[in-house]
Amino acid sequence: MSPEATPLLEVQDLKVWFPVYGGILRHQVGTVKAVDGLTFSLKRGEVLGLVGESGSGKTTVGRAVINLHKPMYPDVELSGEISFRARQDSPAVNLNGLGRAAMKPHRADVQMIFQDPFSSLNPRMTVLQIIEGPMKIHTDLNKDARKERVLELLQRVGLQPQYAERYPHEFSGGQRQRIGIARALATRPSLIIADEPVSALDVSVQAQVINLMLELKKEFGLTYIFVAHDLSVVYHIADRIAVMYLGNIVEIGTADQVYRAPKHPYSKALLSSVPKPDPRSDKSGRVILQGDIPTPLAKPSGCGFRTRCPIAKPECAGLTLELEDKGKGQMVACPYVD
Amino acid sequence: MSQTPQKSLSVFQRRWRKFKTLKRGWYSFQALIVLYMLSLLCPLFINNKALVVKYGGEYYFPVVGQFNEARDFGQRIIGEVEYRTLARSTEEADGDDWVLMPPYAFHPNESLLDEADLPGRPPHFPTSNHWLGTDNRGRDVLARLVYGFRISITFAIGVVTLSYLLGMVIGQILGYFGGRVDIYGQRIVEIWSGLPFLYTVIIISSIVTPNVWVLILILAIFRWMGISLYMRGEFYREKSRDYVAAAIAQGESHWTIMFRHILPNSLTPVVSFAPFALVAAISSLVSLDFLGFGLPAPTPSWGEMVNQGLQNITKWHLIAFPLAALFGTLMMVVFIGEAIREAFDPKVFSRLR
Numbered sequence: 001m002s003p004e005a006t007p008l009l010e011v012q013d014l015k016v017w018f019p020v021y022g023g024i025l026r027h028q029v030g031t032v033k034a035v036d037g038l039t040f041s042l043k044r045g046e047v048l049g050l051v052g053e054s055g056s057g058k059t060t061v062g063r064a065v066i067n068l069h070k071p072m073y074p075d076v077e078l079s080g081e082i083s084f085r086a087r088q089d090s091p092a093v094n095l096n097g098l099g100r101a102a103m104k105p106h107r108a109d110v111q112m113i114f115q116d117p118f119s120s121l122n123p124r125m126t127v128l129q130i131i132e133g134p135m136k137i138h139t140d141l142n143k144d145a146r147k148e149r150v151l152e153l154l155q156r157v158g159l160q161p162q163y164a165e166r167y168p169h170e171f172s173g174g175q176r177q178r179i180g181i182a183r184a185l186a187t188r189p190s191l192i193i194a195d196e197p198v199s200a201l202d203v204s205v206q207a208q209v210i211n212l213m214l215e216l217k218k219e220f221g222l223t224y225i226f227v228a229h230d231l232s233v234v235y236h237i238a239d240r241i242a243v244m245y246l247g248n249i250v251e252i253g254t255a256d257q258v259y260r261a262p263k264h265p266y267s268k269a270l271l272s273s274v275p276k277p278d279p280r281s282d283k284s285g286r287v288i289l290q291g292d293i294p295t296p297l298a299k300p301s302g303c304g305f306r307t308r309c310p311i312a313k314p315e316c317a318g319l320t321l322e323l324e325d326k327g328k329g330q331m332v333a334c335p336y337v338d
Numbered sequence: 339m340s341q342t343p344q345k346s347l348s349v350f351q352r353r354w355r356k357f358k359t360l361k362r363g364w365y366s367f368q369a370l371i372v373l374y375m376l377s378l379l380c381p382l383f384i385n386n387k388a389l390v391v392k393y394g395g396e397y398y399f400p401v402v403g404q405f406n407e408a409r410d411f412g413q414r415i416i417g418e419v420e421y422r423t424l425a426r427s428t429e430e431a432d433g434d435d436w437v438l439m440p441p442y443a444f445h446p447n448e449s450l451l452d453e454a455d456l457p458g459r460p461p462h463f464p465t466s467n468h469w470l471g472t473d474n475r476g477r478d479v480l481a482r483l484v485y486g487f488r489i490s491i492t493f494a495i496g497v498v499t500l501s502y503l504l505g506m507v508i509g510q511i512l513g514y515f516g517g518r519v520d521i522y523g524q525r526i527v528e529i530w531s532g533l534p535f536l537y538t539v540i541i542i543s544s545i546v547t548p549n550v551w552v553l554i555l556i557l558a559i560f561r562w563m564g565i566s567l568y569m570r571g572e573f574y575r576e577k578s579r580d581y582v583a584a585a586i587a588q589g590e591s592h593w594t595i596m597f598r599h600i601l602p603n604s605l606t607p608v609v610s611f612a613p614f615a616l617v618a619a620i621s622s623l624v625s626l627d628f629l630g631f632g633l634p635a636p637t638p639s640w641g642e643m644v645n646q647g648l649q650n651i652t653k654w655h656l657i658a659f660p661l662a663a664l665f666g667t668l669m670m671v672v673f674i675g676e677a678i679r680e681a682f683d684p685k686v687f688s689r690l691r
Contacts, residue, residue, distance in 0.1 A: 107589035120580035
């Protein structure tokens with residue numbers, strides 16, 4: 001698989017807006033612009049880390065790529081393009097806002113690992129039923145063949161095959177997340193959206209799950225979009241990191257560029273929030289932001305970050321932000337840094 | 339791997355086990371099931387038709403609906419054979435003929451005015467042949483109570499099943515699709531809840547004579563709203579869980595997600611309210627019959643019997659036995675409901691020990 005060939009995913013100007021209703025007659029009183037004009041592309045076999053604080057829209061991006069918004073909130077307004085090529089030679093399809101039936105054949109190629117291992121597994125189904133669910137829809141394997149594959153998958157994610165007949169409540173968080181991973185792998189997808197897959201786990205278990213995901217990536221030729229707020233975890237797994245703020249990417253670059261030498265003032269602040277193991281380490285370089293992320297209901301004009309930015313200028317209110325290349329492919333959405 | 343793996347239990351299996359440990363509810367459940375099964379067979383035990391007749395060298399089985407002309411059996415009456423009389427006469431004749439009667443050989447709709455041990459005008463107090471006495475038309479109270487039990491329980495099960503099916507499907511649709519479907523659907527449910535139930539029943543029963551099925555239908559049509567709101571709420575909550583998102587991401591159909599993924603997780607209100615709905619349905623039939631808008635006249639119904647008790651307030655057996663039967667049945671169902679509620683209580687499983 002040559003990484004230089006056609007990109008797996010190209011997202012162009014993606015917008016995900018949720019109307020907000022109020023009043024007795026439930027008319028629209030506003031719009032939450034959860035994702036507002038997002039552009040990025042993803043090469044085959046790459047891991048893109050999406051980071052940002054709560055409310056930055058990183059989960060929304062993941063769910064938009066897998067087309068979860070429309071079936072769950074029919075009123076959502078989607079625009080932009082999510083151009084996806086499952087295989088090197090397959091034609092590109094725009095997944096954005098595809099209807100149920102039209103999306104169905106592509107469901108096998110894009111799968112998701114969820115954040116909460118407790119609510120993401122149906123408590124009334126056995127592990128076998130959970131993992132074979134996607135196979136029932138997307139393959140024509142018979143019952144025995146499905147079971148065989150489930151057992152294989154269980155073994156592959158580090159669980160004993162005899163667990164297949166058990167129910168989710170009999171497992172620990174880490175084990176449940178492995179079941180979730182096995183389910184995501186069941187249809188042999190090419191892209192997996194991992195929505196904070198380790199943030200609900202113990203630190204010791206986090207490392208195991210991350211390493212498992214890396215092994216599986218090599219073995220199955222997977223591509224990940226890895227959504228997280230824990231930067232050190234993302235740095236460990238991601239090839240490239242995109243920093244999101246208020247529904248936009250403010251900086252995107254290789255993991256080293258963004259983690260070691262962030263350029264956007266928000267990325268700098270985010271990075272300086274990573275705890276350092278040494279309590280005597282120098283804290284002078286720390287950037288501490290004031291206040292909270294503004295509500296996406298009423299975003300500041302121009303640069304969304306200007307209300308908390310340490311280098312904000314009056315002109316920031318009138319900026320139209322573009323990601324600019326600040327050298328070696330490190331794209332930053334701020335004209336005042338270099 | 340030397341340890342023997344314990345059998346995994348589903349949530350339902352665990353709750354079932356818990357239910358079985360709650361003795362009062364579990365015994366009530368078993369008793370009610372057995373009683374209902376027996377009452378379905380009650381024509382074999384309580385009936386004025388013989389089980390088997392051997393007469394003139396031939397066998398007859400009147401209890402399964404066979405009609406026998408009285409003339410052919412040497413009785414000088416028009417219509418069907420009186421089997422109790424026939425039984426007595428064959429016994430006295432001491433010939434080859436014989437009659438096997440049910441153990442309690444009286445029919446609930448039969449006026450027992452010529453019985454030797456029932457002198458004077460009905461109602462009669464209990465005797466050794468008529469254990470619970472007779473009512474104001476000389477009908478056997480025990481026979482009517484047992485047949486009434488069968489009707490009550492069948493009616494209640496019918497009402498609960500039908501109204502719950504209707505309410506669950508409507509509630510599921512409101513909760514699952516949400517949005518506009520939910521807003522307008524809920525208004526319709528509210529308007530429907532505003533219709534006066536009793537007036538509708540009075541109007542309908544003045545047009546057609548209601549039988550059990552019509553009454554079940556009417557009650558079900560006015561009883562589904564409550565459970566539909568619970569189901570709606572359950573579906574709203576479950577819909578936001580990630581396992582539903584996972585099912586969508588797998589490309590499951592609406593139908594599968596609603597019935598295979600969400601529904602099994604939303605049955606708690608259904609199962610826990612069902613026994614109490616059963617109580618309500620039994621009481622509704624009793625009160626409708628009491629008011630005279632229920633089942634048509636000769637049907638043995640508890641409400642009609644309670645009404646007779648009220649009109650013959652000096653005849654204690656007409657009040658005591660129907661009320662005791664009603665009380666006993668409702669109490670057993672309430673015990674079942676209580677046990678189910680406790681078996682479904684999540685705190686029992688999450689308590690720190």
